[in-house]
Amino acid sequence: MQNHRPRKRFGQNFLRDAHIIDKIIAAVAPAPGQHIVEIGPGEGAITRGLVDSGTTFTALEIDRDLASRLRLEFGTAENFELVETDALTFDLAGLSAGGQRLRIVGNLPYNISTPLLFHLLQYTEIIDDLHFMLQKEVVERMSATVGSRNYGRLSIMVQYACEVTPLFPVPAGAFYPPPKVESAVLRLRPWRQLPHPAINHHHLGVLVNTAFQQRRKTVRNALKTIISEEALTSLGIDSKIRPENLSLEDFVNISNSLQTTHRQP
Numbered sequence: 312m313q314n315h316r317p318r319k320r321f322g323q324n325f326l327r328d329a330h331i332i333d334k335i336i337a338a339v340a341p342a343p344g345q346h347i348v349e350i351g352p353g354e355g356a357i358t359r360g361l362v363d364s365g366t367t368f369t370a371l372e373i374d375r376d377l378a379s380r381l382r383l384e385f386g387t388a389e390n391f392e393l394v395e396t397d398a399l400t401f402d403l404a405g406l407s408a409g410g411q412r413l414r415i416v417g418n419l420p421y422n423i424s425t426p427l428l429f430h431l432l433q434y435t436e437i438i439d440d441l442h443f444m445l446q447k448e449v450v451e452r453m454s455a456t457v458g459s460r461n462y463g464r465l466s467i468m469v470q471y472a473c474e475v476t477p478l479f480p481v482p483a484g485a486f487y488p489p490p491k492v493e494s495a496v497l498r499l500r501p502w503r504q505l506p507h508p509a510i511n512h513h514h515l516g517v518l519v520n521t522a523f524q525q526r527r528k529t530v531r532n533a534l535k536t537i538i539s540e541e542a543l544t545s546l547g548i549d550s551k552i553r554p555e556n557l558s559l560e561d562f563v564n565i566s567n568s569l570q571t572t573h574r575q576p
């Protein structure tokens with residue numbers, strides 16, 4: 312078979328390090344009876360370990376050439392299904408028709424990792440967990456705690472929906488071609504019961520966006536088009552702190568207080 316030439320536009324950096332591949336499979340710990348969905352299997356670096364574990368396995372791959380190679384390599388395995396599709400628009404609900412929750416795994420194309428994540432977060436009801444290889448900086452932002460340098464919109468919106476566990480770093484040399492950035496693997500586990508439920512999730516998103524567009528300003532100034540200083544104070548929030556010092560709970564409290572106000576006659 313001819314060598315595949317990596318395509319930049321599909322964010323193709325293929326894992327070549329057997330030790331890292333084993334570590335990822337061990338972290339996922341696939342077991343028979345589970346349904347695993349791999350996003351962007353590429354040349355199949357982690358696919359073999361997942362398919363051989365006897366899970367029901369679905370691969371979503373956008374690159375037609377890679378899809379046909381994967382079909383050649385895995386097509387005879389009964390538990391293997393390949394969907395040639397764009398994971399950004401793919402409807403996962405069709406895969407859990409029997410009510411079984413999905414486990415998502417992927418060494419993600421870094422150029423689309425954030426929109427892909429937000430797409431997948433729409434399906435938390437039918438997802439057990441997600442294991443992703445991402446740019447290390449994105450993993451740091453997702454797992455950042457309130458008050459830290461990396462804390463922002465991504466930390467809050469991901470932590471709203473999931474428990475976030477960074478697992479281990481992966482050096483650029485583990486890939487071909489090596490990416491320009493360092494990588495890391497993380498686990499996301501959607502909360503079965505949200506710790507801080509928002510009345511209106513869309514409104515929470517708008518609020519968090521607005522706050523972090525002006526991250527150097529005080530909360531009072533950054534949010535002045537949304538909430539008054541008095542209203543912040545009545546929620547027990549010091550309006551002179553910066554948005555990065557507001558916890559997820561604070562953001563949800565602000566958002567919910569406005570929803571309640573708006574609903575009054």
Ligand code: SAM
Nearest residue numbers: 321324325326351352353356373397398418420
């Ligand atoms: N999993 C392989 C590995 O670890 O070596 C490949 C990882 S490579 C970083 C990203 C993979 O995602 C490529 O196979 C690429 O073709 C695929 N891909 C890129 N954009 C995609 C999309 N929108 N939907 C599905 N797959 C995509």
